[in-house]
Amino acid sequence: MAGGAREVLTLQLGHFAGFVGAHWWNQQDAALGRATDSKEPPGELCPDVLYRTGRTLHGQETYTPRLILMDLKGSLSSLKEEGGLYRDKQLDAAIAWQGKLTTHKEELYPKNPYLQDFLSAEGVLSSDGVWRVKSIPNGKGSSPLPTATTPKPLIPTEASIRVWSDFLRVHLHPRSICMIQKYNHDGEAGRLEAFGQGESVLKEPKYQEELEDRLHFYVEECDYLQGFQILCDLHDGFSGEAQRNIYRLLNTAFGLVHLTAHSSLVCPLSLGGSLGLRPEPPVSFPYLHYDATLPFHCSAILATALDTVTVPYRLCSSPVSMVHLADMLSFCGKKVVTAGAIIPFPLAPGQSLPDSLMQFGGATPWTPLSACGEPSGTRCFAQSVVLRGIDRACHTSQLTPGTPPPSALHACTTGEEILAQYLQQQQPGVMSSSHLLLTPCRVAPPYPHLFSSCSPPGMVLDGSPKGAAVESIPVFGALCSSSSLHQTLEALARDLTKLDLRRWASFMDAGVEHDDVAELLQELQSLAQCYQGGDSLVD
Amino acid sequence: MAAIKAVNSKAEVARARAALAVNICAARGLQDVLRTNLGPKGTMKMLVSGAGDIKLTKDGNVLLDEMGLHPRIIAEGFEAAKIKALEVLEEVKVTKEMKRKILLDVARTSLQTKVHAELADVLTEVVVDSVLAVRRPGYPIDLFMVEIMEMKHKLGTDTKEVNSGFFYKTAEEKEKLVKAERKFIEDRVQKIIDLKDKVCAQSNKGFVVINQKGIDPFSLDSLAKHGIVALRRAKRRNMERLSLACGGMAVNSFEDLTVDCLGHAGLVYEYTLGEEKFTFIEECVNPCSVTLLVKGPNKHTLTQVKDAIRDGLRAIKNAIEDGCMVPGAGAIEVAMAEALVTYKNSIKGRARLGVQAFADALLIIPKVLAQNAGYDPQETLVKVQAEHVESKQLVGVDLNTGEPMVAADAGVWDNYCVKKQLLHSCTVIATNILLVDEIMRAGMSSLK
Numbered sequence: 007m008a009g010g011a012r013e014v015l016t017l018q019l020g021h022f023a024g025f026v027g028a029h030w031w032n033q034q035d036a037a038l039g040r041a042t043d044s045k046e047p048p049g050e051l052c053p054d055v056l057y058r059t060g061r062t063l064h065g066q067e068t069y070t071p072r073l074i075l076m077d078l079k080g081s082l083s084s085l086k087e088e089g090g091l092y093r094d095k096q097l098d099a100a101i102a103w104q105g106k107l108t109t110h111k112e113e114l115y116p117k118n119p120y121l122q123d124f125l126s127a128e129g130v131l132s133s134d135g136v137w138r139v140k141s142i143p144n145g146k147g148s149s150p151l152p153t154a155t156t157p158k159p160l161i162p163t164e165a166s167i168r169v170w171s172d173f174l175r176v177h178l179h180p181r182s183i184c185m186i187q188k189y190n191h192d193g194e195a196g197r198l199e200a201f202g203q204g205e206s207v208l209k210e211p212k213y214q215e216e217l218e219d220r221l222h223f224y225v226e227e228c229d230y231l232q233g234f235q236i237l238c239d240l241h242d243g244f245s246g247e248a249q250r251n252i253y254r255l256l257n258t259a260f261g262l263v264h265l266t267a268h269s270s271l272v273c274p275l276s277l278g279g280s281l282g283l284r285p286e287p288p289v290s291f292p293y294l295h296y297d298a299t300l301p302f303h304c305s306a307i308l309a310t311a312l313d314t315v316t317v318p319y320r321l322c323s324s325p326v327s328m329v330h331l332a333d334m335l336s337f338c339g340k341k342v343v344t345a346g347a348i349i350p351f352p353l354a355p356g357q358s359l360p361d362s363l364m365q366f367g368g369a370t371p372w373t374p375l376s377a378c379g380e381p382s383g384t385r386c387f388a389q390s391v392v393l394r395g396i397d398r399a400c401h402t403s404q405l406t407p408g409t410p411p412p413s414a415l416h417a418c419t420t421g422e423e424i425l426a427q428y429l430q431q432q433q434p435g436v437m438s439s440s441h442l443l444l445t446p447c448r449v450a451p452p453y454p455h456l457f458s459s460c461s462p463p464g465m466v467l468d469g470s471p472k473g474a475a476v477e478s479i480p481v482f483g484a485l486c487s488s489s490s491l492h493q494t495l496e497a498l499a500r501d502l503t504k505l506d507l508r509r510w511a512s513f514m515d516a517g518v519e520h521d522d523v524a525e526l527l528q529e530l531q532s533l534a535q536c537y538q539g540g541d542s543l544v545d
Numbered sequence: 546m547a548a549i550k551a552v553n554s555k556a557e558v559a560r561a562r563a564a565l566a567v568n569i570c571a572a573r574g575l576q577d578v579l580r581t582n583l584g585p586k587g588t589m590k591m592l593v594s595g596a597g598d599i600k601l602t603k604d605g606n607v608l609l610d611e612m613g614l615h616p617r618i619i620a621e622g623f624e625a626a627k628i629k630a631l632e633v634l635e636e637v638k639v640t641k642e643m644k645r646k647i648l649l650d651v652a653r654t655s656l657q658t659k660v661h662a663e664l665a666d667v668l669t670e671v672v673v674d675s676v677l678a679v680r681r682p683g684y685p686i687d688l689f690m691v692e693i694m695e696m697k698h699k700l701g702t703d704t705k706e707v708n709s710g711f712f713y714k715t716a717e718e719k720e721k722l723v724k725a726e727r728k729f730i731e732d733r734v735q736k737i738i739d740l741k742d743k744v745c746a747q748s749n750k751g752f753v754v755i756n757q758k759g760i761d762p763f764s765l766d767s768l769a770k771h772g773i774v775a776l777r778r779a780k781r782r783n784m785e786r787l788s789l790a791c792g793g794m795a796v797n798s799f800e801d802l803t804v805d806c807l808g809h810a811g812l813v814y815e816y817t818l819g820e821e822k823f824t825f826i827e828e829c830v831n832p833c834s835v836t837l838l839v840k841g842p843n844k845h846t847l848t849q850v851k852d853a854i855r856d857g858l859r860a861i862k863n864a865i866e867d868g869c870m871v872p873g874a875g876a877i878e879v880a881m882a883e884a885l886v887t888y889k890n891s892i893k894g895r896a897r898l899g900v901q902a903f904a905d906a907l908l909i910i911p912k913v914l915a916q917n918a919g920y921d922p923q924e925t926l927v928k929v930q931a932e933h934v935e936s937k938q939l940v941g942v943d944l945n946t947g948e949p950m951v952a953a954d955a956g957v958w959d960n961y962c963v964k965k966q967l968l969h970s971c972t973v974i975a976t977n978i979l980l981v982d983e984i985m986r987a988g989m990s991s992l993k
Contacts, residue, residue, distance in 0.1 A: 010762070060820045061819060061820055062819060062820075063697070063818070063819040088844060094843075097697075097842040097843045098842075098843045098845075099843075100841075100842045100843060100846060101845070101846060101849075102660050102661060102664055102841070102846050102849055102850060103660065103661050103849075104661040104662070105661070180844075218780065222778060222780060223821075225759075225778050226777060226778040228759070229759075229761055229762050230761065231759060
């Protein structure tokens, strides 16, 4: 339906989700800042889908993510729960008690120099205790374009990053952050480790009410709400000792099944090799180098992938609504999809899109991002593909007229055609939706340095001199309803069956019953069945 | 573990904290005894057994062995004490018809602990009237029918903007709408407009539509043109409360929209504060539901006041549903302790010590009340206990003077059900801690 922006409300649940979210919002913010830059293509993506306009009690206009995030006590470090935008120091001081008062101060978190630098670049705490933004040149966008007089922003060192607020460059609305006081983010005791714990927290009337109030606040002002995008931690941290692996397995299984029951579409995102018990080495990318032990790196890559595959429902013109995207990918109950991406998309100078695609040959070109195994040899039921950041000049091949085209791709006249044709060749007869965008993905700091050391020789990513920090990259992303899920889900179920649950009573104590596990196994197996009928067929 | 879990879910937290407190107390107690052993000028301990046998020692180990008691026997003492204490509770509870006056006292007792006195006085009436308003005969009191809304508000910057009816962000948006797509929704909107014309013709009545789902800008605009205020994305609970407050009922389909499902209110208006819009529905026919609007300058004040209100509401609900209350100010603890000291003599053996310990524990309440008010705890307690024995009335601590006072006369009341529950749960927790053989760490990390 035509009309205004189709709003999306983002929910981030958990700390790793917070890392992915922080990169995600930094990327959106970088794109906003560029909006008035004449070099950039006119807005292909509509920021109002993800952001909301507002105003403080002092009449100041704000533009903040439409976001609710939940995280544990201690995870914010020096970021205030209500953020900085709507602050008023004088009002903060008033209290409703006239008797004796003692103050118990927690040890102050060391001020994150990056955060302080960001805040001071954005605004000023005036003498009346109100934080006001410095004049915004384009009216929209919360980060002013760096001018000659603005000092270059600090880049956080990787070692200094402990929590996601250490590198978040975006102001959040005071309603965005919802802390769960019951469990600690770090330390030895009181951790949130088991599915049942999380479930029971959200069932508490206090948190239900909090969540409901915030949801209503954001949703009420939406004119054409299209849906919710939810980033949710399936498990806490990376695999370590055996016990953590068991918890990881149980949490993943419960999480997946419950999420599937309540969502239109679920996509596991992970750079790990497998979702099951036996740990597999993390995936590797041909053109980027990352440290799999750093959440800062892993979340950056996943955020870039997300920034690509979610493009269809964020387009300015002819968007595919979330509902349609989900419907397309999830028919016949196949609500779980896998993600894959080529980061960055390798386009050597002088190459055209058909040349690049041809180089991949018949293999599935993308790196799997759902810990469901290699895509090769599996069958795809439906897919949604996005390629962004290729210059229009490179979309089609520049063959001199009269030269016979080396492939069917070279004969196509538009980039969209080429992409669609390529997908047809890869997976004939599969329902594919593809989108081609000129806007690249932003990877300017505080995005980690993942690219320059690994680029294919001669490949210049965005015209910047070799060795300099890369600011943007082309990315190919795909969401795929794939038969690889059959093995993955069956394997999960098998691993579960082998568990002696009496040994893991502590997991059960958190609110999960033995019956729940039996039911879980059934759900996993029936979900796995939906994806059957792929590999054994002769195409 | 099971015994603790049976008490209530909060026992997990209570158990962990209580375990720590008990360990600290026990350590402190032992320290007191052993501390004086140290050095040649230290105190010698003479231990006299029940049979009259004497032992002199300063040896820490010997002292621990001789003075130590078997936990199970103490636990038996606790159990016996608890039963006796509950009996006393039954005797001293005051059954009354829960009229407004007495409920005000109950509310005030609860609120004065949470917010300053002036504010407590204001909240007292509000809280009692709210519960009385939402009470429906034959149903348990549903406190969710009392909604608490907050406004973060700097006094003096009152802005009273009225909704001007502008629903599009840009003119372009308006033009983008294609008439053909609108037909379905237009028909439904028309049904509402027709109903309004039917009901409000020849009068200056207004018409309000409240939808649990969304309403798009075009519909909002059409409705506004016909003088209809439309609200979208209402909470389900508010839909229920509105039906109660205004009469009328929510319908699920446009086919069911008839005059009979309409409710009535005297006044509806909107108020904008910064980014938030508040819609006020006042002068309702049947206020079986109540909204309390809390205005405060910042989040922590709002939270503090809201929490106080919730506690006050619960105190009143408890009082009404119990049909009785007990005098506060530490009065019943004094009475129970006294009864236990008498009762102790009928207990044989070392379990008697458990009863004494229980009585001592109860007395912590009046002592700490006095101490916090700045009075000497022991002196005050002695005075209160003497007054209780003499007057045979339930006497607690007057926090303004440090003197004994008859709690009921002063209007200081506690909930019966809360005291009863506490006696049960504290006994169970203390017993479990005593009987734990090994140190257990709270929470899941015990498996690391």
